[in-house]
Amino acid sequence: MARKPRHEIRPAVPEIPPSPPALPEPARARRQVVWIGLAVAGLLAVHLALAERSLITENPTVDEVVHMPAGLTYWQKHTFRLYRHNPPLIKLIAALPVVLSNPVMDPLYQMKSWTDREPSQTTFSQTFAFVNAARYFELFQLARMVMPLFSVLGGLVVFAWSSRLYGPYGGLLSLCLWVFCPNILAHTRLVTTDVGSTVLGAGATYLFWRYLRSPSLPWAIVAGVALGLAQLSKFSMLLLYFVWPFLWVVRTILVASPDGWPRRVGRGVIHGLIIVALSILTIDVGYLFEGVGKPLGSFEFASQSLTSPVPGGVRRSPATTNPLYDIIWPFAQNRFRGTILEHVPAPLPEHYLLGFDEQKIESEGIPIRFSKAKRALSGGDLATARAEAASTDRSVTGYSVYLNGELRRSGWWYYYLATLAYKMPEGTWLLALASLAALAVGRRSREGWADEVALGTIPIVILFAMSFLTDINLGLRYVLAVFPYIYIQAGKVVPWVEGLSGRARAGGRAAVLGALALTVGSTLASHPHYLAYFNWASGGPDRVPARLIDSNLDWGQDLVGLREWCRTHIPDERIGLALFGQINPSIFTVRGDHFDWFLPPVKPADVSPMFNTPGLHVIGPSPKLTPGYYAVSATMLYGISWRLYDNTAYWQEAWQPSWNVEENAFAYFRQFEPIDRIGHSIYIYKLSAEDVQRAALTTVIPNRLNRRLSQAGSGIPARSASE
Structure with missing residues (x-):
């Protein structure tokens, strides 16, 4: 046999290993299930980690302050009368780890905020903060850790x-x-x-x-x-x-x-x-089953959906410390009263129905005609009160709302x-x-x-x-x-x-x-400031003016961040603070971390005392704007009316909000440029003497406020619309 020419000899081609046999269909399906399951678990673990890390950074917000203490009462007293504004399930779950940690509760159950026929969730929650100040933030972290x-x-x-x-x-x-x-x-x-x-x-x-x-x-x-x-x-x-x-x-x-x-x-x-x-x-x-079977006609409702006009226009309404009910009840009554449904047993719990009624008041607003009729009735003008209550004007008033600078x-x-x-x-x-x-x-x-x-x-x-x-x-x-x-x-x-x-x-x-x-x-x-998130196209969270405020940007979540900023940047200086929130800034001092703050000045017409207890020593807003550091919540900066605390040494007597401020009480800070922002929600200002002169603010006269306070009669703090 003839040998092939050398140039025709080709190197051997390396042998390609055979591909692994294809997995049977059931095996491939099982592998996909495992992979997908691991991906789902990994994504949820990331979500949980982001949420848990964030909740430690920020303090309780406006609504949380009230929700969690109410949940504690559900576990301990087996009644749902406190803060029935929402059904109880979420509050019960959040409060469970706090109940197990034994917070101080006994003094709260002896107070009017609990024993009154209409308990005050705001007063109750503020007192809870005072008696549990030493571990207040830690208790809320326990509750928050369940929520994700x-x-x-x-x-x-x-x-x-x-x-x-x-x-x-x-x-x-x-x-x-x-x-x-x-x-x-x-x-x-x-x-x-x-x-x-x-x-x-x-x-x-x-x-x-x-x-x-x-x-x-x-x-x-x-x-x-x-x-x-x-x-x-x-x-x-x-x-x-x-x-x-x-x-x-x-x-x-x-x-x-x-x-x-x-x-x-x-x-x-x-x-x-x-x-x-x-x-x-x-x-x-x-x-x-609390209150299940109570006759429908026996409830005192106040929302437009569950009430009808009073025969004759005005009635002798039940006594109440709730200012909203005080406005509505003289001119509206349970719509089931006097009908064939009056004695029908309610299939739902009492506080579920009353809570729904409260929510409807919030969503429907307060009829302006009732406010006018109440003023006439208070002045003894029964005829005018009846005429106003029967008015065809259906306009309502409600919360201040904000969008794009308006x-x-x-x-x-x-x-x-x-x-x-x-x-x-x-x-x-x-x-x-x-x-x-x-x-x-x-x-x-x-x-x-x-x-x-x-x-x-x-x-x-x-x-x-x-x-x-x-x-x-x-x-x-x-x-x-x-x-x-x-x-x-x-x-x-x-x-x-x-x-x-x-x-x-x-x-x-x-x-x-x-x-x-x-x-x-x-x-x-x-991360970790998710409440203040705004997309890039909208201008981001630091846009001026802000697109939105309140729970969209500033819900009082950065008080702890502000305290840390002050401790780091101005440890020996006072700071003026206009805070949107429901935590008294003096809580740090009660916890042993002295926080030197004061209320910035406001116009006299824009502030009024919430307490009317004679002899109560309060400091009130500063009498004039002075050079120095100031911190203003975005929600306050853009004009929302709110309740502010007083930096008084008499914490137990005046631990709750002490001052009502009207819209735009701190709007004058908009003319200044902040030097820093805490979590995008609190603006830090350092005002010079030139800034103060430029502000030309009409200041509060403390003596005038003290006279108004001392001339008022005795009573309890005014309550918010949500109560």
């Missing part, structure tokens, strides 16, 4: 619902938006009802959606109990009683069933009654849309808009459309109700419940992008990852 568990549960709900509709990767995208949502992180750390009700409402609706897909008695029972738990978190969850029947009707129309119409509708009605009955039973159990007493219909535009990260907005595009262009079955209606209805109803049916423009937290549904719907972007081909798919993947990176980056950059 609600948003962890919310993350599981978001992932479960999204992954069932859009696959595991769609579920992971939805979960990422939830985990890195600055607004969820902001409120999940707080002892308030906002995130808890958001999660319980979304979780209950998810379970009801599972029932709709597979109607059965067990699913109906689970949905009914879940609905009751949602009602125990916040009164706004009452909307589920209206939304769920609508979702059932939509699915009944769109999705065919092997059962005939009569059988299908009959089963749905029976299951619906079971769901409602179980939800009411759950509410009653949550309130320990402060007024009535809201804007677009307030919550603007708030979402300012406080949702740009990346989240891009993904939300992409989900709408996917909804518009994608093809889906009739059942798929029923699923989309289930996700879209609640956000639309919430935004419509808050924009057009109430006049509450106080913060994004009032529409926080829209976020789970927005984030779940964003999951459909993943299968939509994966359905593209070639470069379009690669571009779509890059866009989704880029948008998600924008959200993650902007949220991490705002």
Whole structure:
């Protein structure tokens, strides 16, 4: 055999090892389940870490100060009479670790703020702060550390619902938006009802959606109990009683069933009654059946929804120390009184109904005609009082509200849309808009459309109700419940992008990852000050003037941060402090950390004493503006009226807020440039002699205030509208 020429000899090609055999389908599925499970656990762990680290940095906010002590009374006294403004479930859960730590409580139960027929949650909470000052912040940290568990549960709900509709990767995208949502992180750390009700409402609706897909008695029972738990978190969850029947009707129309119409509708009605009955039973159990069965006509309601005009225009109203009831009760009475429902036993707890009535007062506002009628009645002019009460003028007054530099007493219909535009990260907005595009262009079955209606209805109803049916423009937290549904719907972007081909798919993947990176980056950059988060497009949290205030920016959360700043930068100097919050700044001195602060001056017409106890020694606002350091909360800077503390040595006698200040009492600080900001919510100023001269402020004359104080009769501190 002839040998091949040398130049024809080729080197041996290295042998390529055989590829590993393909995993069987069940093994591949198990591996994906493990990977997805680890990703979910990792994301929720990151969320929990961010929330827990943040809650240690900031002190209790305005509402927390009242919520947690009220929860303690529920555990210890088994009654829900204190701060029934919200249902008790979230407060009970938050207060549990505090109860176990044995705070000082016995002196509080001997005081009028507890023993009165109408207990004062504000006075009770302030006294709680005084007697527990040595570990006040630590007690709240115990309560706060429980709260992020609600948003962890919310993350599981978001992932479960999204992954069932859009696959595991769609579920992971939805979960990422939830985990890195600055607004969820902001409120999940707080002892308030906002995130808890958001999660319980979304979780209950998810379970009801599972029932709709597979109607059965067990699913109906689970949905009914879940609905009751949602009602125990916040009164706004009452909307589920209206939304769920609508979702059932939509699915009944769109999705065919092997059962005939009569059988299908009959089963749905029976299951619906079971769901409602179980939800009411759950509410009653949550309130320990307190006041269940009390006749409907025996309640003293005050909201427009639950009252009707008094025959004759004026009545002898029950005695009350609540200023709102004092205005309303002479001219309105329980609408069930004198009807066939008067003696019907109420199926719901007493304090649930009275708390709902209080919430309705807040959302509806106080009729101006009642205020005018009350003034006439106080002056002995009965005829004018009757005429004013019967007036056709239906205008109301409520809280001061703020948007984009404007402060007024009535809201804007677009307030919550603007708030979402300012406080949702740009990346989240891009993904939300992409989900709408996917909804518009994608093809889906009739059942798929029923699923989309289930996700879209609640956000639309919430935004419509808050924009057009109430006049509450106080913060994004009032529409926080829209976020789970927005984030779940964003999951459909993943299968939509994966359905593209070639470069379009690669571009779509890059866009989704880029948008998600924008959200993650902007949220991490705002850590740990999530309450003050504003997206870059809105101007950020330090924009002048601020886009929003109150719980959107400054909810009193940075007092501890201010104390640390003073300790570091001006350890030996006094600081003027106009604080928006419900913690007396002298709490540091009581704790052994002397804090030298004083109230800045205000105009005489803008301040009035809350105490009318003769002989009580208070200092009051400074008589004149002087050079030095000042700290002003953003909410006070932009004009909200509020209650301020007095830096007096008589803490036990005047521990509560001592001064009412009207709108724009500290607006003169806007002409100065702050030298620093604490958590974006408290502005630090260093005023020179030239600054003081430029301010040209009309100052408070202390003697005038002392005369007003000493001339007032004896009594108890005035109470806020929320009481």
